[in-house]
Amino acid sequence: MKPYILETLAEGDLFSVPGIQGSSCKTGVKPSGSPDLSLIVADQPMTSAAMFTKNECAAAPVHLSRARVHETGQTRSVVINSGNANALTGPQGMKDAEAMMQTLETYCGAPGFVMSTGIIGVPLPVEQVLEGIRNASQQLSKDQHEVNKAILTTDTREKTVAVQIIDSRDPSRHRWTIGGIAKGSGMIHPNMATMLAVIATDLPLASVQVKQGLQDAVDHSFHQISVDGDTSTNDTVLLMAPPAQEPLPEGLYETFMEGLRKVAMSLAQQIVLDGEGAGRWMDIHVKGAKDQQSARQVADAIARSPLVKTALAGGNPNWGRIISAAGNAGVPLQVENITLYLGQHAVLQHGSPTPVDAALLDKTFSAQRVDVHLDLGQGDASTLMTTIDLTHKYIEINAEYTT
Helix, strand or coil: CCCEEEEECCCCCHHHCCCEEEEEECCCCCCCCCCCEEEEEEEEEEEEEEEECCCCCCCHHHHHHHHHHHHHCEEEEEEEEEEECCCCCHHHHHHHHHHHHHHHHHHHCCCEEEEEEEECCCCCCHHHHHHHHHHHCCCCECCCCHHHHHCCCCCCCCEEEEEEEEECCCCCCCEEEEEEEEECCCCCCCCCCCCEEEEEECCCECHHHHHHHHHHHHHCCHHHEECCCCCCCCCEEEEEECECCCCCCCCHHHHHHHHHHHHHHHHHHHHHHCCCCCCCEEEEEEEEECCHHHHHHHHHHHHCCHHHHHHHHCCCCCCHHHHHHHHCCCCCCCHHHCEEEECCEEEEECCEECCCCHHHHHHHHCCCEEEEEEECCCCCEEEEEEEECCCHHHHHHHHHCCC
16 A cells, blocks of 8 residues: 555635635725735745746746745745736836735745736736735635635636645645646646646645755646647746755655645646636647657647647637647658557558548547647657637637737
8 A cells, every 4th residue: 555645625725725815805906806816825934846837928026036036045925916927017117026926925824935927018007906915914724715716817717726644644734735826818838837826735845845846747737738828928837835954754755745646737738627718628739759858849839730729619620730730840850650540540550641530630620628649659758738719709809808
């Protein structure tokens, strides 16, 4: 028997983690009048690591929080405002982010961490936000499911998950929780985290364990989803854990990593399943690549191809578009080595087309979720990428949304 086992918590979220509280409020930033500010506060400074967008036009809160977590290696409090990204807002935008950080740390404890999401290029109504921080700081509690809603923008649903690590030798006493929340629906593509997410655990960890754990979890989750090929100015994922007091028992960190990957993958899948205007999803399995980078480049090229995505929207098994997109990935390929399956049906084997009943292909490609298996025939590396179709609804959403 394994010394530690994992169990998913029904309706679990970030606030399932002992020591984590939250609150939310309306500041008036969102024109709809919906809640638009969230606080997440730990009962002590937590060992932390974060990953941020690689977009060269990153928002002020990204620059500020990146520097803060690099300087301190810890986080006690987090503020997330939605409806305004505080991106491309000039020097005033950084002053506004700094004011949010100062107010957060004054009312909720230091070190702080600032996140923003929403419209780009519009000045932040900072006084409303600061008043919201002060008000929300007086309402902290464990029962704060509204926080999960207040961080959303074009999302249609909350993204939450939690798992528990249980000591199988003494399940009544030793349990640790990993919980998280996320937002994201558009501007989703691998190039870091591609959304906002906060994950926490009550298992004490060393700084190196938190940093390495986050990198691994992101690589196996948020880096494997694509909605529209864009990464935003504000993408951030934060991991928090109590500081380690002593080495972990054998096997516990390995089980923690299994749980962390499970949490991150669940949040990532919830994001792509809520992709803007999505009607169908595609799981792109690439194998036989010479290395991991090549596998990812090919999967990435297929996932972001408008021709592939529109074929998926129409339920049109035009598999030539998949091969064409792979050929544009910048990876040397030999066509005679390539094999492609749509679902269970081989349509290309070693570079030559395979006769398949058209009705079977139509049925396979018209399913709500389509599996594509591409073997490059070059090596042993593989990867998985999940993407969505490109629909009229996606165009409507983004034609009407001011960015």
